Amino acid sequence: MTVAALQLKTLPHVPRRVVASGEPLHGRYAGRIDEIDWSGLQGSHSRSNLWKRFHHKRWQYVGIGSQELFIGVAIVDLGWSVTAFAYVFDRLRKRVIADWAQDGLPGLSGGVSDQPVQGAEARFRGPGASLSLVHEQGDIMALRVSTPAMSLQVEMALGQSAPFLLAVGPIEGGVAHATQKSSALPVRGWVEVDEQRWDLGQAVACLDSSNGLLARDTSWRWACAHSQRVGFNLQQGYFGGQENVLWLDGELIPLAAAHFDFNENEPLSPWRVCTEDGLLDLMFTPEGARQDDRDIFIAASYYIQPVGTFHGTVRRCADSAPMRVENLLGVTEDHRSRW
Incomplete structure (x- = not known):
């Protein structure tokens, strides 16, 4: 690989804040930011407090994968509501064995802080359920997760990971969005479903900490998979290609626009995901999925998150030899929200 190619793939260090001189600092950065604070927005980027109350969205998502299981947990602060879900997918039986979700009131039921990682705090409490990410x-x-469907206690070591991604960008119909994402994190802990306990000491986790002033109608396709050597995050939809990156042997590499080729009527058939720069070209074979389809008049959500494995090739740069990817555990997602 040439020196010039390496320079093209080097992301700038994360800024101290996401707003400067009243403007969002659009871009992709390597590292962790202390806080995502939009209060300094001015001019065409500013909005009333009432608008922000209904359009400011924050969420924390954790995905944990092992040879036996995939676990997804999220706490979502919609401003006017707080919601959470947690599920366990059994890869041997190829089905969801625990699936819990609940809605609550902001403040009373919990919320998500503006600190994505350092000092982060996301909590949800409702009838028979308690979730926290701290x-x-x-x-x-x-x-920590305690619900009628499952219990989980996990610790993730942040200092042993490749550089985090921070992506900041504009939103059509909204103002701006920022997301902080990790690659593979070492895990220590356990999950329990129906009195059966699995040790997660061989699993890896990824974090997705997002915070934005979003449009009322938001949709996206997403793919994410991680091992200690290779991982990636791809999105097509409301955030453009801002969060498209590849982690390869500890290196954080920006990727071009992503394309998702799949049958929307048969989402458990194979998917192809690729990027326009040719650095990533993968097939995804679903093993099963969690899905939800809700309409409560003032809000609606269609969501399917297949769990499965990716295979294909990735490259550091256009001139480098392809690296073969086989049986890389991860998820895809097709999501449409009115929130």
């Missing part, structure tokens, strides 16, 4: 001493992110 940054603790020793650079540990602790996830």
Whole structure:
């Protein structure tokens, strides 16, 4: 690989804040930001407090994968509501064995802080359920879930990962969005479903901490998969290609626009995901999926998240030899929300 190619793939270091001189600092950065704070927006980017109350969305998502299971947990602060879900997918039986979701009132039921990682705190509490994702001493992110469907206690070591991605960009119909994402994180802990407990010491986790002033109608396709050597995050939809990146041997590499080729009527048939720069070209074979389709008049959501494996090729740059990817555990997603 040439020096010039390496320079083209080097992301700038994360800024101290996401707003400067009243403008969002659009771009992709390597590293962790302390806080995502939109209060400094001015001019055409400013909105009333009432608008922000209904359009400011924050969420924390954790995906945990092992040879036996895939676990997804999210706490979502919609401004006017707080919602959470947690599920466990059994890869051997190829089905969801625990699936829980609940809505609550902002403040009363919990919320998500503006700190995506350092000092992060996301909590949800409702009838029979308690979820928390908290940054603790020793650079540990602790996830605790207690619901009628499942219990989970996990610690994720943040300091042992490749560089985090911070992406900041414009939103059509909204103002701006920022997301902080990790590659593979070492895991310590367990999950329990129906009195059966699985040790997660061989699993890896990824974090998705997002915070934006979004449009009322938002949709996206998403793909994410991670191992200690290779991982990626792809999105097509409301955020453009801002968060498209590849992690390869600890290196964070920006990717071009992503394309998702799949049958919307048969989402458990194979998917193809690729990027316009040719650095990533993968096939995805679903093993099963979690899905939800809700319409409560003032809000609606269609969501399907297949779990499965990716195979194909990735490259550091256009001139480098392709690296073969086989049986890389991850998810895809087709999501449409009115929120």
